[in-house]
Amino acid sequence: MDFYRTYLTGERTGYKQVIHKDIEGILAGSVDCGIILGASVIAAESLGLGTFPIGGIRKNPEEVIELLGLPKYTFPMVGLAIGYPADESHKNLEFLLAVTSIKKVTIKVLLKLLLILMMKKCQNI
Structure with missing residues (x-):
C-alpha cells in the first residue's frame, strides 16, 4: 500500500x-x-x-x-x-470452458465460477 x-x-x-x-x-x-x-x-x-x-x-x-x-x-x-x-498444472480448462460457453455471464455467476476456481487452487497447494 x-x-x-x-x-x-x-x-x-x-x-x-x-x-x-x-x-x-x-x-x-x-x-x-x-x-x-x-x-x-x-x-x-x-x-x-x-x-x-x-x-x-x-x-x-x-x-x-x-x-x-x-x-x-x-x-x-x-x-x-x-x-x-x-508444467501445465496451472491451467484450469474447466473454468475456461465454463466461461466461454456462457454468452451472458452475470456478476453472480462469474463470482461463483471464481470461487470454485479459487477453492480448486487451494486444494492443490
Missing part, C-alpha cells in the same frame, strides 16, 4: 496528508492492492506466465520494507511471484 506519493504531493501543494491515519484510507488502500493484484495476475497469465500471490509478507513487514527499501507511508500488503511454469 503506497501513501508515499500522496504524501509528496501534499508536501508540494501545502496540504497535510491524513488518509494514512484513518481506517478509510487503510480500507481503500487494501481494496486498491487487491485490484492491482488481480490485474497483475491476469496480465501475467495472458502472456503465458504463472503467478503465485504471497500474502505471508505481512507477517514481517519491517523486514520486507528494509529489503525492498520502501519509503515511509508504504506497507507491503502482498507479494506476487511471476515466472514460467515448470
Whole structure:
C-alpha cells in the first residue's frame, strides 16, 4: 500500500496528508492492492506466465520494507511471484470452458465460477 506519493504531493501543494491515519484510507488502500493484484495476475497469465500471490509478507513487514527499501507511508500488503511454469498444472480448462460457453455471464455467476476456481487452487497447494 503506497501513501508515499500522496504524501509528496501534499508536501508540494501545502496540504497535510491524513488518509494514512484513518481506517478509510487503510480500507481503500487494501481494496486498491487487491485490484492491482488481480490485474497483475491476469496480465501475467495472458502472456503465458504463472503467478503465485504471497500474502505471508505481512507477517514481517519491517523486514520486507528494509529489503525492498520502501519509503515511509508504504506497507507491503502482498507479494506476487511471476515466472514460467515448470508444467501445465496451472491451467484450469474447466473454468475456461465454463466461461466461454456462457454468452451472458452475470456478476453472480462469474463470482461463483471464481470461487470454485479459487477453492480448486487451494486444494492443490
